[in-house]
Amino acid sequence: MKIDITLRINGRSCTLSVPAKTTLLEALRDHLGLVGAKEGCGKGECGACTVLVDGKAVNSCLMLAAQAEGKEILTIEGLSQGGPTPLQRAFVEEGAVQCGYCTPGMIMSCEALLRENPNPSEEEIKEAISGNLCRCTGYIKILRAVKKALEER
Amino acid sequence: MRDFKYFRPRTLKEALSILTQERAKVLAGGTDLLVKMKDGLLRPESVMDISFLEELKFIREEEGMVTIGALATHSMLERSPIINTKAPHLAEASRSIGSPQIRNVATIGGNIVNASPAGDSLPPLYTLEAELLLESEKGSRIVAIEEFFTGPGQSIIEPHELLTAIRFKAPRGELLTFFQKLGQRKALAISKVSVAFLATCAADKKFLRKVRIALGAVAPTVIRAREVESFLENGSINEEMVDLAAKLCSEEARPISDIRSTLVYRKKVTGELLKRGLSQFIEGVIS
Numbered sequence: 001m002k003i004d005i006t007l008r009i010n011g012r013s014c015t016l017s018v019p020a021k022t023t024l025l026e027a028l029r030d031h032l033g034l035v036g037a038k039e040g041c042g043k044g045e046c047g048a049c050t051v052l053v054d055g056k057a058v059n060s061c062l063m064l065a066a067q068a069e070g071k072e073i074l075t076i077e078g079l080s081q082g083g084p085t086p087l088q089r090a091f092v093e094e095g096a097v098q099c100g101y102c103t104p105g106m107i108m109s110c111e112a113l114l115r116e117n118p119n120p121s122e123e124e125i126k127e128a129i130s131g132n133l134c135r136c137t138g139y140i141k142i143l144r145a146v147k148k149a150l151e152e153r
Numbered sequence: 154m155r156d157f158k159y160f161r162p163r164t165l166k167e168a169l170s171i172l173t174q175e176r177a178k179v180l181a182g183g184t185d186l187l188v189k190m191k192d193g194l195l196r197p198e199s200v201m202d203i204s205f206l207e208e209l210k211f212i213r214e215e216e217g218m219v220t221i222g223a224l225a226t227h228s229m230l231e232r233s234p235i236i237n238t239k240a241p242h243l244a245e246a247s248r249s250i251g252s253p254q255i256r257n258v259a260t261i262g263g264n265i266v267n268a269s270p271a272g273d274s275l276p277p278l279y280t281l282e283a284e285l286l287l288e289s290e291k292g293s294r295i296v297a298i299e300e301f302f303t304g305p306g307q308s309i310i311e312p313h314e315l316l317t318a319i320r321f322k323a324p325r326g327e328l329l330t331f332f333q334k335l336g337q338r339k340a341l342a343i344s345k346v347s348v349a350f351l352a353t354c355a356a357d358k359k360f361l362r363k364v365r366i367a368l369g370a371v372a373p374t375v376i377r378a379r380e381v382e383s384f385l386e387n388g389s390i391n392e393e394m395v396d397l398a399a400k401l402c403s404e405e406a407r408p409i410s411d412i413r414s415t416l417v418y419r420k421k422v423t424g425e426l427l428k429r430g431l432s433q434f435i436e437g438v439i440s
Contacts, residue, residue: 001156001157001158001159003159019156020156020157020158020159020200021154021155021156021157021190023187042191043188043191044184044188044251044252044254044255044341045341047252047254050254053257056228056257057253057254057257058254058257058258059184059254059255059258062183062184062187062188062255062258063183063187063258064159064180064183064187064202066159066161066202067180067183067202067204069161069205109253109254112253127253128253130252130253130339130340130341131251131252131253131254131255131340131341132252
């Protein structure tokens with residue numbers, strides 16, 4: 001069954017027609033060419049597919065595109081429209097990227113945190129990325145990057 | 154994942170009407186259903202997406218009764234002032250579920266209807282003696298949470314019924330509560346064992362009056378530890394009582410061995426989690 005969906009992605013309104021079973025992640029990657037969000041596990045365990053839906057971090061692999069009807073989606077591509085954000089720059093400067101696969105998801109989780117809590121503690125940063133796995137295990141560098149972004153704002 | 158007919162009701166009335174006509178699987182947050190569909194464990198022909206039913210996204214307190222809409226997310230519960238004051242252990246359990254991404258979409262209604270004995274919001278709801286409101290086009294019924302579950306993944310909900318709300322009497326007076334769980338790691342692990350505790354007590358927070366204890370993942374459904382409850386009721390908390398209660402609690406658990414843990418370990422941990430929770434009250438570190 002094909003469904004017509006209208007939603008806003010990175011500030012722009014967009015309409016697509018996809019099979020009902022299409023996840024938001026598949027819609028972004030396969031229908032809209034936004035390949036920043038990644039599929040890791042496909043089951044909500046790894047967070048590589050994290051995007052913001054109405055400002056909140058969600059696993060786009062566990063949301064149907066149809067559920068995003070009328071919603072505002074922000075992906076890593078939308079975040080850097082005006083050049084890299086302080087958070088993104090800090091990830092680069094601290095070498096918190098390593099293989100890079102988890103990075104878009106990590107950044108979107110941290111972005112959601114900073115929007116809700118501009119001055120998080122280390123515990124709160126750890127909690128915010130508890131749903132994101134980095135298999136290079138670069139967690140220390142990621143924490144350092146988030147703290148650096150906080151200092152430089 | 155197989156494709157399906159997709160329904161997106163905008164009102165509860167519309168949703169109940171669809172459920173009468175179609176054998177549709179209900180999609181709320183989707184964090185359990187979509188995983189099962191991706192794994193091929195479920196292949197529904199129709200899916201009804203209730204995530205647009207704004208009328209079921211609420212938490213309110215009226216005349217001493219707390220009511221939670223079935224579509225309240227775990228994020229809503231962990232932040233709710235009502236839940237944090239009237240049922241702090243439910244807030245604690247909600248905060249421990251999955252990951253931030255999961256908690257932002259997964260709902261309390263989904264956690265209940267999914268009927269896993271390891272569902273983390275369930276033990277606190279058992280201690281609150283919560284009631285569930287099941288609605289259908291033909292009418293509605295209210296079921297005590299303890300009567301709802303019949304086994305792992307099994308409940309008495311009919312295909313044409315929708316869980317719309319959860320309610321409980323706000324416990325009165327001084328409260329002692331905790332939610333303790335053990336999993337492989339803090340985030341995203343399904344609990345091996347969980348223990349929820351709720352006691353009303355004297356003003357000094359030492360003498361326990363009513364005690365309610367519920368155990369998760371140690372039986373086909375969540376269970377109340379009634380022997381431990383009566384053992385602790387009308388007594389004070391001290392080290393000796395805590396040790397005895399922990400032993401009794403281990404005996405009351407009736408777990409199985411499975412992929413996540415073994416029977417022996419689960420029994421031991423059940424008592425240990427009760428002890429951990431109760432010990433914070435002896436030391437006077439009251440949260």
